[in-house]
Amino acid sequence: MPLTSRTSRTRDLLPKAVGPLRRALLASSSLCLIAASGPAPAEPLGIGDRLFPHLGNPGYDVMAYDLAFRYSGKNSEPLRAVTTIDARTTDWLDQVNLDYSHGTVRSVEVNGVPAEFRSAEEDLVVTPAKRLAPGSRMRITVGHDSDPTPGEGVESGWVRTEDGLAMANQVDAAHRIFPGNDHPSDKAIFTISVTAPDAYKAVANGLPLGTVRHAGTTTWAYRTEHPMATELAQVSIGRSSVAHRSGPGGLPVRDVVPSKDRKKLKSWLKKTPEQIAWMERKVGRYPFETYGLLIAEARTGFELETQTLSLFERELFTRPEIPKWYVESIMVHELAHQWFGNSVTPRTWSDLWLSEGHATWYEALYAQETADKPLERRMRDAYRASDTWRADGGPPAAPKDPDPGRKISLLRPNLYGGSALVLYALRQEIGHPAFERLERTWVRIHRDGTATTADFESLASAIAGRDLRAFFKAWLYGKKTPPMPGHPEWRSVAPGEKGAKPA
Incomplete structure (x- = not known):
């Protein structure tokens, strides 16, 4: 939707994004006294995700987040913040668990009434003044600090840049920044506002709602038009330039770059509309x-x-030894995720192969079509390494647990090259036309939702006109790589065998 069509709504929406921050900061001292009285039992909960059982919380479904941050201009100082969560209860709730850690909580209200709160490991446990019935609307407002300084065991969350901050919340770091239901199965609409000194620009997911200027500071507000998983939230605060252009069908395309690099990076940014x-x-x-x-x-x-705003390291575009075709293919990898992973979100972390496999697939296909890098050669190399990858990280749809203290280690090679290899095998098995119908149908019927591996298997079988359960069982869950359809001569090298590639 063109930016100009939203101007009439800016006046109404902006105060909602900014107001809670001012109210909570004024009230924080008295509410902390309430929190300190009357201790209540609190325990961490989760929804039982196989890989991250502590993530997510039962009993409610989030419909919308309103995040408000105040940035001082110093990355060593916590941001004052207010998170407002609009949700619908799905069960009787005496307490509400939110995923949150690495920040001080100042106040909590439930439906406008002060509530008790306590920490339990990585949960914030809230006790409302009265029990909440199933099917009721619930608004939780949390006044808190959002700490950008590294902490023990904190891998991501806020990324401190040379001139400000950005977010990197995958795989489970959103709750280091703001309280919420930090699991990809619970997507919601986000409104995000940032108040920063005038020398800074703030950009977030979605489209701008407008700005409000104060004495020496500016508040920037944005809203998504489509639901989003917490891991995909993004806020950039920096001495940045924002370049605007049009994409296909007039799609607004905006890039955020360090101001000093705007000219240097222009040639890369111009590639996005055609991609x-x-x-x-x-x-x-x-x-x-x-x-x-x-x-x-x-x-x-x-x-x-x-x-809507993919994060890239500056060095990817400025190091001369990185081939041009490789940079462009990585740009397409993150772009492909907007369909596979963002619009259609894996319902559990074990379904992540659906996201990373597809992004790697289109990355490789783009390199073949634009840079003469044969897809078949890349898939043959991946097949050769596949048994080693499976031994190291597990099969694509049943990845091993991440290493202790390194949750990002979940993202092993078999979730990338190994998962793209599954898609290549599927195309070999059902043929190019059926595979292309599957891809288009998948992103259409699950748009703005979540989906599972079983959903993908079912749709593939329906489009192929035959039962593919045995194919998927072998390719997605087998310890050994199955024979490649159409390439019986391909061979995977076992771990430790001469010629095996390290994972």
Whole structure:
């Protein structure tokens, strides 16, 4: 939707995004006294995800988040913040668990009434003044600090850049920044506002609602038009430039870059509209209201598909030894996630292969079509390494637990190259036309929702016109890589065998 069509709503929406911050900061001292009285039992809960059982919380479904942050200009200082959660209860609730850690909680209200709260490991346990019935609306307002400084065991969350902050919440770090239901199965609409000194710009997921200028500071507000998982939230605060252009069908494209690098990065940024058009030719219309690149001057070790505003390290675009074709294929990898992972979100962390496998698939397909990097050669190399990858990280749809204290270690090679290899085998098995119908149908029927591996298996079988359960069982859950359809000569090298590639 064009930006101009939203101006009439800015006046009404902006005070809602900004107001809670002012109210909570004024009330925080008295509410802390309430929290300190009358201790109540509190225990951490989760929804039983196989890989991250502590994540998510039972008893409610979040419909919307309103996040308000106040940034001082110093990365060593916590941001004053207010998180407002609108949810619907699905059970009787005497207490409400939120995922939250690495920040001081100042106050909590439930439906406008002060509530008791306590920490329990990585949960914030809230006791409302009265029991909540199933099917009722619930608004929780939390006044808290959002701490950008590293802490013990904290891998991501806020990323401190050379000139400000950005977010990197995958795989389970959103609750280091704001309280919520930090599991991909519970998507919601986000409104985000940031107050920062005038020298800074703040950009977040979605489209701008407007700005409010104060003495020496500016408040920027944004809202998503589509639901989003907490891991995909993004806020950029920095001495940045925002470049605007149009994508296919007039799609607003905006890129956020360090101001000093705007000219240097321009040639890369200009590639995005055609890359969007390329993906649309493959799988259908872009699923969101805007897109763009956030190029941060920071060392993260990864790029990240945050919804509508993908995070990239500056070095990816400035190091001369990195081949041009490789940079472009990584841009497409994060773009492909907007369909596979963001619009259609894996319902559990074990379904992550659906996200990373598809992004790697389109990354490789783009390199073949634009840079003469044969897909078959890449898949043959992946097949050769596949048994080693499976031994190291587990099969694609049953990955091993992450290493202790390193949750991001879940993201092993078999979730990328190994999962793309499954898609190549599937295309070999059912043929190119059926595979392309599957891809388009998948993103269409699950748009804005969550989906499981079983959903993908069922749809693939329906489109192929035959039962593919045995195929998927072998390829997604087997300890050994099955024979490749159409390539019986391909061979996977076992771990430790001569010629095996390290994972």
